[in-house]
Amino acid sequence: MFELSATPLEAIDLKSSFADVRAGGYVTFEGWVRNHNEGREVLRLEYEAYGQLCLAEASRIITEAKEHFDIIQTACVHRTGMLEIGDMAVWVGVSAEHRGPAFDACRYVIDNVKVRLPIWKKEYYTDGDSDWVNCEQCAAHGHAHGA
Amino acid sequence: MQKKSFNIQYFAILREQRGCSVEMLESAAVTAADLYAELRAEHGFELGTESLKVAINDAFCDWSTPLQTGDAIVFIPPVAGG
Numbered sequence: 404m405f406e407l408s409a410t411p412l413e414a415i416d417l418k419s420s421f422a423d424v425r426a427g428g429y430v431t432f433e434g435w436v437r438n439h440n441e442g443r444e445v446l447r448l449e450y451e452a453y454g455q456l457c458l459a460e461a462s463r464i465i466t467e468a469k470e471h472f473d474i475i476q477t478a479c480v481h482r483t484g485m486l487e488i489g490d491m492a493v494w495v496g497v498s499a500e501h502r503g504p505a506f507d508a509c510r511y512v513i514d515n516v517k518v519r520l521p522i523w524k525k526e527y528y529t530d531g532d533s534d535w536v537n538c539e540q541c542a543a544h545g546h547a548h549g550a
Numbered sequence: 551m552q553k554k555s556f557n558i559q560y561f562a563i564l565r566e567q568r569g570c571s572v573e574m575l576e577s578a579a580v581t582a583a584d585l586y587a588e589l590r591a592e593h594g595f596e597l598g599t600e601s602l603k604v605a606i607n608d609a610f611c612d613w614s615t616p617l618q619t620g621d622a623i624v625f626i627p628p629v630a631g632g
Binding site: 434450451452453455456459460481492493513516517518519520521522523524525535536537538539 | 559561562563565566597601605608609610624626627628629630631632
């Protein structure tokens with residue numbers, strides 16, 4: 404399951420759907436908005452997503468995670484819109500019989516979500532400037548796509 | 551050359567540089583790369599195709615994919631989720 408959410412992830416009950424008598428462990432990752440990036444002081448962030456393609460690509464990532472790792476369930480929710488420092492930007496959950504595959508699958512999902520989903524992040528800095536992350540440097544130097 | 555009609559959706563830095571989210575247009579472009587070159591020349595987009603990906607009808611595609619009339623096209627700037 405993957406969802407985009409325009410409202411705070413903190414308000415959503417993300418855990419209860421993972422309850423399963425077969426599960427011996429449950430691993431989560433929360434990505435938070437931090438107050439600095441690449442040496443600049445960040446005031447807030449804005450996420451924009453291409454919804455249809457996000458859902459299709461995220462579905463592939465989740466299917467891959469289930470194929471590669473011995474897990475019971477995995478899900479991811481990503482924010483859109485304006486976020487403040489400390490807000491949760493992304494959430495990944497994994498349940499499994501044993502902790503090893505749960506940790507591994509959680510890492511796989513977040514790593515792939517970051518580089519494969521068509522989601523963009525605009526950082527607003529304390530000096531009044533703002534930048535689309537990974538885009539401005541590409542435009543300036545002709546760097547290739549990717550993380 | 552016969553022109554085809556396309557529906558273009560812009561996101562993030564391209565949306566800001568284009569000044570709109572969606573446009574319908576007619577073009578004789580044969581491939582997605584041709585269409586981007588045409589739009590880049592017209593609107594001065596800073597990013598080149600080496601920094602972008604392209605999606606046609608909500609699926610990632612090669613730049614060399616031939617375009618069909620009615621295609622929905624999205625040029626995808628470098629992503630930064632998470």
